[in-house]
Amino acid sequence: MTARAAAADGRPTAAVASPYLGYRVALWVYAAVFYLILYGPLVMIAVLSFNDSEISGFPFRGFSLRWYGTVFTSPQLIASLGNSFAVGALAALAATSMALLLALGFRHAFRAKSLVLNLILIPIVIPGITGGIVLLLSFGYLGVRPSLWTTVLIGHINWVLPFAFLTLYPRLHGFDRTLEEAAMDLGARPWTIFTHIVFPLIRPGVVATLLFSFSLSFDEFIRTIFLTGFDRTIPVQFWTMLVNVVAPEITAMAVIIILIPAFTALVGFAYLRQARRGERSAAP
Amino acid sequence: MLRRIAGRAGAPAADGPAVKPIGRPYLLVAPAVAWLLVFSIAPLAFMVAISFWKSSIFGTKPDFQFGNYMRLFTDPLYGNMVLKTLRIAVTATVIALLISFPIAYFLSTRKGLWKGVFVLMLFLPFWTSYVVRTFVWIPILGRNGVINQTLHWLGLIDAPLDWLLYNEGVVYVGLIYVYTLYMTLPIYLSLEKIDPRLIEAALDLGARPFAVFFRILLPLCWPGVLAGSIMVFLLATSAYVTPQLLGGPSGIMLGNVIANQFLANNNWAMGATLSIVLITIAVVPLLIVGRWIGMRQVFLGGRE
Incomplete structure (x- = not known):
C-alpha cells in the first residue's frame, strides 16, 4: 500500500x-x-x-422505532426541540451579522485592532461554566427573569460570536480584491460594492458560518443550564431527564441531539469547501 | 478624530492593495464590540465586584471584604478542590497529548480521498453534543452496561462490577474522550505545515525514527502542541458535565463546587469568588503561552 x-x-x-x-x-x-x-x-x-426494551441497554430484544415515537409525541420534548431550533436560528443570525461587519472592519488597518481581537476571543477563553454564571449574576441582580429570549439567547450569541468571526474572517482576508477595486474605480458606492461584489463572493462562507453557528448554539449546554427559565432547550431537557429519571427514550433523544447539529455542520463543511474553491479559482 | 486615525491607518500597506476596503473600520466593528462590552465585559466586572460582597441567609449584599477569598485558604475543602482540579486537568492534558500525537501524524501522512475522510471524521465530533458524548459511558460502564454484561457472559464475574462508574478514574475517561480532539487538531495542522522532504532527507541520511521525532517533528510542531495543550487544560479545568455525570461524589471538580454555590447553597458571593479562581487558573497559562507563540497562532492558525 x-x-x-x-x-x-x-x-x-x-x-x-x-x-x-x-x-x-x-x-x-x-x-x-x-x-x-x-x-x-x-x-x-x-x-x-432501536432496542425494543423497557430498560435502556443490552441485551437487544428486537428492532423498534417506539422510542422515537415517544420522543416525537411528547409535547415537552417537541417544545424543547422547537426552542433549540428557534434560539439556534436567532443566535446564528445575530452572531453571523455582527461577525460579518467585524470581518469587513478587519480588512482595514486600524489602531485598536489587536485590542478588538482580544475582546472577541474572550467568550472562547472564559471557562464555559463562568460564561453562564456571569450572566446569571448580572441579570439576577437586575431582576431580569431567566427566559429563552433574554438570558439564553444573549448567552448563546456571546458564545457563538467568536466562532462566527473566526470562520468568516479568513473568507474575507484571503479574497481577491481586483473586482472590488475595479468597481470602486468606476465610481460604485460602498453599499453597491458590498451587495453586488463582496457579498456574492463570500456568500458560501456566510452560509457556512450561519450553519456552524446554529450547530454550536444547538449543542450549547453549560451556559444554558444557568440561564434557562421554564422553557428548556433540548440539551438541557436531556440533562434534566438524565439527572432525574432515566427514561428508556433517552437513547433516541441522544441520537436526535447528535444528528441535527452534526448534519448542519456537515452541510456547513460543504459550503466551506465551495467557498475555498471559489477563493482559489479567483486568485490570480 | 476617528476619521483621521482611520484614514491614516488605512493607508496602503507595503504589499496591500492601493484602494481602501469599503466602510469605516470603527463603525463596522462597533456592533460586536458594543455587544461584548455590555454582555461579556460588564458582567465579568460585576462578578469581580460580587466576589467582595457577602452572602448570608438574607441574600447577597454589597460589601467590600475579603472574607470569600480568605475562605479559600482557611477552608481546606476549597484549597483541596483547586489542587485536585489542577491535578486532573494536567493529567488529562498529558494523556490527550500522548494519544493525539500518533493520530495527528497518521492524518498528516495520508493522501487523497482517505485523508479527507479521516480528517472529516476527526472534525465531526466537534459538532456533536458533549453532554451526549459523556452520557455514552453510562450504558458502557454502568451496572447493566456493556462491559459488565460481557464479563458476566464470559463467566469472568458473578456480580456486576460497581467501581467502573462514579470515581475519579472515569472522569479521566470522559474528559479524554470528549476533549482529545482539541489536542489532535492543532497538532495535525502544525504537522501539515512540515515539508515531508525534511523527514525523507533525515531518513535518507540514516536517522532513526526516534531521532526524526525528537529532532524534526517535535520542534517544528511545538506551536500546535502548545495550542492543543492549552485548550485541553482550559476545558478540563472548567469541566462540569463529566464529573457531575460520571464522577460521583469522589470525582467532583471545581466546576461542580461552583455550580452548587448557585444551584444549591445560594452563596453567590462565594460562587463568584470561586469562578474568579477558575478563570485565573484556566486563563493564565493561555496568556503566557499566547504571548510566547502568539495568540493569533492559537486561534487563527497563523493566518495573519
Whole structure:
C-alpha cells in the first residue's frame, strides 16, 4: 500500500520507507483503534435507541422505532426541540451579522485592532461554566427573569460570536480584491460594492458560518443550564431527564441531539469547501 | 478624530492593495464590540465586584471584604478542590497529548480521498453534543452496561462490577474522550505545515525514527502542541458535565463546587469568588503561552 502510493508519486521514497514497515502497520492499527473508540460508543447508542426494551441497554430484544415515537409525541420534548431550533436560528443570525461587519472592519488597518481581537476571543477563553454564571449574576441582580429570549439567547450569541468571526474572517482576508477595486474605480458606492461584489463572493462562507453557528448554539449546554427559565432547550431537557429519571427514550433523544447539529455542520463543511474553491479559482 | 486615525491607518500597506476596503473600520466593528462590552465585559466586572460582597441567609449584599477569598485558604475543602482540579486537568492534558500525537501524524501522512475522510471524521465530533458524548459511558460502564454484561457472559464475574462508574478514574475517561480532539487538531495542522522532504532527507541520511521525532517533528510542531495543550487544560479545568455525570461524589471538580454555590447553597458571593479562581487558573497559562507563540497562532492558525 505504502510502496504503491510512493510509486504513484514518482518519488523515490519506497526504498527508504520499507525498513519502517513495522511502524506503518502499527500506525494503521493505532488509527483503527482510535476511530473505533471515537465512534464505537456513538454507534452503540444508535443501536440501543432501536432496542425494543423497557430498560435502556443490552441485551437487544428486537428492532423498534417506539422510542422515537415517544420522543416525537411528547409535547415537552417537541417544545424543547422547537426552542433549540428557534434560539439556534436567532443566535446564528445575530452572531453571523455582527461577525460579518467585524470581518469587513478587519480588512482595514486600524489602531485598536489587536485590542478588538482580544475582546472577541474572550467568550472562547472564559471557562464555559463562568460564561453562564456571569450572566446569571448580572441579570439576577437586575431582576431580569431567566427566559429563552433574554438570558439564553444573549448567552448563546456571546458564545457563538467568536466562532462566527473566526470562520468568516479568513473568507474575507484571503479574497481577491481586483473586482472590488475595479468597481470602486468606476465610481460604485460602498453599499453597491458590498451587495453586488463582496457579498456574492463570500456568500458560501456566510452560509457556512450561519450553519456552524446554529450547530454550536444547538449543542450549547453549560451556559444554558444557568440561564434557562421554564422553557428548556433540548440539551438541557436531556440533562434534566438524565439527572432525574432515566427514561428508556433517552437513547433516541441522544441520537436526535447528535444528528441535527452534526448534519448542519456537515452541510456547513460543504459550503466551506465551495467557498475555498471559489477563493482559489479567483486568485490570480 | 476617528476619521483621521482611520484614514491614516488605512493607508496602503507595503504589499496591500492601493484602494481602501469599503466602510469605516470603527463603525463596522462597533456592533460586536458594543455587544461584548455590555454582555461579556460588564458582567465579568460585576462578578469581580460580587466576589467582595457577602452572602448570608438574607441574600447577597454589597460589601467590600475579603472574607470569600480568605475562605479559600482557611477552608481546606476549597484549597483541596483547586489542587485536585489542577491535578486532573494536567493529567488529562498529558494523556490527550500522548494519544493525539500518533493520530495527528497518521492524518498528516495520508493522501487523497482517505485523508479527507479521516480528517472529516476527526472534525465531526466537534459538532456533536458533549453532554451526549459523556452520557455514552453510562450504558458502557454502568451496572447493566456493556462491559459488565460481557464479563458476566464470559463467566469472568458473578456480580456486576460497581467501581467502573462514579470515581475519579472515569472522569479521566470522559474528559479524554470528549476533549482529545482539541489536542489532535492543532497538532495535525502544525504537522501539515512540515515539508515531508525534511523527514525523507533525515531518513535518507540514516536517522532513526526516534531521532526524526525528537529532532524534526517535535520542534517544528511545538506551536500546535502548545495550542492543543492549552485548550485541553482550559476545558478540563472548567469541566462540569463529566464529573457531575460520571464522577460521583469522589470525582467532583471545581466546576461542580461552583455550580452548587448557585444551584444549591445560594452563596453567590462565594460562587463568584470561586469562578474568579477558575478563570485565573484556566486563563493564565493561555496568556503566557499566547504571548510566547502568539495568540493569533492559537486561534487563527497563523493566518495573519
